[in-house]
Amino acid sequence: xxxxxxxxxxxxxxxxxxxxxxxxxxxxxxxxxxxxxxxxxxxxxxxxxxxxxxxxxxxxxxxxxxxxxxxxxxxxxxxxxxxxxxxxxxxxxxxxxxxxxxxxxxxxxxxxxxxxxxxxxxxxxxxxxxxxxxxxxxxxxxxxxxxxxxxxxxxxxxxxxxxxxxxxxxxxxxxxxxxxxxxxxxxxxxxxxxxxxxxxxxxxxxxxxxxxxxxxxxxxxxxxxxxxxxxxxxxxxxxxxxxxxxxxxxxxxxxxxxxxxxxxxxxxxxxxxxxxxxx
Amino acid sequence: xxxxxxxxxxxxxxxxxxxxxxxxxxxxxxxxxxxxxxxxxxxxxxxxxxxxxxxxxxxxxxxxxxxxxxxxxxxxxxxxxxxxxxxxxxxxxxxxxxxxxxxxxxxxxxxxxxxxxxxxxxxxxxxxxxxxxxxxxxxxxxxxxxxxxxxxxxxxxxxxxxxxxxxxxxxxxxxxxxxxxxxxxxxxxxxxxxxxxxxxxxxxxxxxxxxxxxxxxxxxxxxxxxxxxxxxxxxx
Amino acid sequence: xxxxxxxxxxxxxxxxxxxxxxxxxxxxxxxxxxxxxxxxxxxxxxxxxxxxxxxxxxxxxxxxxxxxxxxxxxxxxxxxxxxxxxxxxxxxxxxxxxxxxxxxxxxxxxxxxxxxxxxxxxxxxxxxxxxxxxxxxxxxxxxxxxxxxxxxxxxxxxxxxxxxxxxxxxxxxxxxxxxxxxxxxxxxxxxxxxxxxxxxxxxxxxxxxxxxxxxxxxxxxxxxxxxxxxxxxxxxx
Numbered sequence: 001x002x003x004x005x006x007x008x009x010x011x012x013x014x015x016x017x018x019x020x021x022x023x024x025x026x027x028x029x030x031x032x033x034x035x036x037x038x039x040x041x042x043x044x045x046x047x048x049x050x051x052x053x054x055x056x057x058x059x060x061x062x063x064x065x066x067x068x069x070x071x072x073x074x075x076x077x078x079x080x081x082x083x084x085x086x087x088x089x090x091x092x093x094x095x096x097x098x099x100x101x102x103x104x105x106x107x108x109x110x111x112x113x114x115x116x117x118x119x120x121x122x123x124x125x126x127x128x129x130x131x132x133x134x135x136x137x138x139x140x141x142x143x144x145x146x147x148x149x150x151x152x153x154x155x156x157x158x159x160x161x162x163x164x165x166x167x168x169x170x171x172x173x174x175x176x177x178x179x180x181x182x183x184x185x186x187x188x189x190x191x192x193x194x195x196x197x198x199x200x201x202x203x204x205x206x207x208x209x210x211x212x213x214x215x216x217x218x219x220x221x222x223x224x225x226x227x228x229x230x231x232x233x234x235x236x237x238x239x240x241x242x243x244x245x246x247x248x249x250x251x252x253x254x255x256x257x258x259x260x261x262x263x264x265x266x267x268x269x270x271x272x273x274x275x276x277x278x279x
Numbered sequence: 280x281x282x283x284x285x286x287x288x289x290x291x292x293x294x295x296x297x298x299x300x301x302x303x304x305x306x307x308x309x310x311x312x313x314x315x316x317x318x319x320x321x322x323x324x325x326x327x328x329x330x331x332x333x334x335x336x337x338x339x340x341x342x343x344x345x346x347x348x349x350x351x352x353x354x355x356x357x358x359x360x361x362x363x364x365x366x367x368x369x370x371x372x373x374x375x376x377x378x379x380x381x382x383x384x385x386x387x388x389x390x391x392x393x394x395x396x397x398x399x400x401x402x403x404x405x406x407x408x409x410x411x412x413x414x415x416x417x418x419x420x421x422x423x424x425x426x427x428x429x430x431x432x433x434x435x436x437x438x439x440x441x442x443x444x445x446x447x448x449x450x451x452x453x454x455x456x457x458x459x460x461x462x463x464x465x466x467x468x469x470x471x472x473x474x475x476x477x478x479x480x481x482x483x484x485x486x487x488x489x490x491x492x493x494x495x496x497x498x499x500x501x502x503x504x505x506x507x508x509x510x511x512x513x514x515x
Numbered sequence: 516x517x518x519x520x521x522x523x524x525x526x527x528x529x530x531x532x533x534x535x536x537x538x539x540x541x542x543x544x545x546x547x548x549x550x551x552x553x554x555x556x557x558x559x560x561x562x563x564x565x566x567x568x569x570x571x572x573x574x575x576x577x578x579x580x581x582x583x584x585x586x587x588x589x590x591x592x593x594x595x596x597x598x599x600x601x602x603x604x605x606x607x608x609x610x611x612x613x614x615x616x617x618x619x620x621x622x623x624x625x626x627x628x629x630x631x632x633x634x635x636x637x638x639x640x641x642x643x644x645x646x647x648x649x650x651x652x653x654x655x656x657x658x659x660x661x662x663x664x665x666x667x668x669x670x671x672x673x674x675x676x677x678x679x680x681x682x683x684x685x686x687x688x689x690x691x692x693x694x695x696x697x698x699x700x701x702x703x704x705x706x707x708x709x710x711x712x713x714x715x716x717x718x719x720x721x722x723x724x725x726x727x728x729x730x731x732x733x734x735x736x737x738x739x740x741x742x743x744x745x746x747x748x749x750x751x752x
Contacts, residue, residue: 031614076608077614180713181712182712332648358648362645365669423653
């Protein structure tokens with residue numbers, strides 16, 4: 001009986017110490033909600049260490065789809081948001097959750113597919129033409145289907161091409177509800193076409209015989225922004241650390257660092273922050 | 280302050296729609312009481328009712344002339360197949376004392392005494408599960424004895440033992456009785472009954488058919504059923 | 516397929532041989548989170564199961580059925596629930612526990628306590644059947660009985676605890692949601708496997724999986740040795 005009692009007390013002591021440990025003592029930290037494309041490409045592993053070194057602030061990155069990242073920020077579970085879907089970002093700020101939408105960097109989306117290219121989209125110039133061909137030939141297409149920035153961009157392209165995929169869902173149009181990486185794995189395995197951002201694709205380790213079949217269409221432009229969560233809405237937000245981070249990203253150090261990030265010698269993200277000053 | 284006499288007043292035990300036992304008697308201190316009868320007569324039920332493991336459907340069971348005052352600490356029971364706790368022989372004996380908060384030094388002394396009297400001293404540190412059948416039964420007796428009960432119930436304690444072990448167990452039972460504990464025991468072994476008994480309760484089909492002191496019971500049983508049982512005729 | 520497995524194996528061996536510090540970090544965190552969760556689950560679940568076996572009360576049968584059913588709680592559902600509780604917008608947001616190892620321990624503890632409790636109940640009840648008359652005869656109160664059963668059934672109960680551990684170390688749904696898979700902070704083996712898979716680094720993901728399985732085997736083997744050494748071996752007659 002004594003054994004059971006003392007075991008219970010020991011368990012309670014452990015639990016108490018875990019709670020103490022969670023508050024993370026003297027270390028300065030910051031929570032960044034971002035997308036799988038920036039994480040999976042390896043950008044953060046390259047971008048964050050110089051910032052952490054010069055400021056001593058540890059950045060904790062939670063990588064999720066754009067929709068989920070925005071939800072986290074709305075709930076106040078993140079201090080800074082970095083995603084790539086302008087309408088959602090503007091709504092986030094308009095609803096009072098974000099301080100200001102700061103354009104940060106851009107890259108582009110590409111359409112990848114199997115080498116066999118049964119829809120024959122290689123050589124086409126526009127994404128809408130490619131999507132039309134894919135729909136016509138009923139070639140397999142893997143969609144993220146998760147309301148992420150990439151997914152919204154893809155939806156926009158179908159709309160621009162005037163194609164309704166409603167009836168095709170489950171047929172040639174496969175909605176996965178998954179992140180970019182999982183979607184790419186599935187696309188490769190199914191021999192399907194898919195839309196992806198260039199950086200994730202470049203870093204992807206399971207390309208098999210898939211390759212980029214269409215790129216360069218202006219509609220495939222992909223803009224990233226960084227937004228501070230509004231402390232008036234969520235007073236617990238780490239204001240000082242968030243300011244430092246956003247300022248660093250938008251200033252020369254951050255922008256240069258972004259420019260220097262390369263995969264296989266190719267630049268992946270193009271910094272385009274606005275010049276400092278009032279708007 | 281002994282808890283005897285034990286009285287069963289118009290007690291009945293029913294289960295499954297049948298009356299399995301009916302009796303009205305009392306048990307006083309003194310020489311051992313043997314409970315005899317064929318299989319299914321209700322001997323085990325009788326012991327369990329007395330000990331408090333079963334509750335009577337009708338009637339009540341009282342200790343020392345008063346209403347049931349939960350006298351669990353002054354009575355003990357040994358079962359046909361003893362249950363050994365997964366620990367040493369000494370720890371088994373100490374168990375009852377431990378849960379009743381007996382202080383360490385008194386406890387250790389009593390355990391040592393019991394080990395001595397049951398001949399288990401050499402096995403004190405061994406796991407109780409490694410003992411032979413006879414040794415385990417001696418341990419069960421020692422475990423009960425350690426509580427210094429006023430009354431000890433035994434349900435066919437030697438039924439599964441070889442003659443050597445049986446003799447050892449009987450010796451211990453006699454020692455317990457000599458130390459002042461009332462023995463109430465069931466058995467199928469008539470020789471054992473003759474050896475140990477002071478008086479006999481004979482059960483048949485849930486009824487007390489006869490109660491007499493041992494000599495008179497064996498020489499001239501009054502009831503027809505008892506006579507048949509002693510001749511080896513009644514088997515159920 | 517054979518090729519993938521063999522390259523995964525050699526990768527795994529390489530990682531271990533190099534004492535790869537990144538690997539050490541995630542293995543360490545996995546063990547810390549799951550073993551802590553197991554400790555909490557054992558402290559709560561083992562006595563709870565034994566108590567359910569020993570005490571008789573109205574609604575006992577319903578309680579047992581519910582407990583058994585809770586063993587099947589989906590980890591991702593638990594993760595979501597704990598997230599909603601710990602979120603800054605949730606009731607316990609002020610604790611600031613979301614996206615920390617503590618949150619992961621809480622989620623896993625919720626996941627495996629029913630398993631440990633339900634198995635404890637089954638094991639305790641079996642032993643209680645044998646012990647009941649004898650213990651009551653010796654004057655044991657229900658609390659004494661619970662303690663005696665927990666001690667005497669320790670080998671079986673250790674297996675129950677190991678079952679809980681296995682469930683915890685292998686799950687990814689709960690820890691991913693409440694932990695956030697933050698590098699160097701809340702990234703464990705299973706979330707790393709998920710991440711590497713999503714990056715298409717399948718061989719590495721497999722290698723990590725192999726290491727995880729070997730780790731689980733090792734811990735179970737250690738538990739078995741402890742069980743044997745505790746001297747609670749079966750009746751040798």
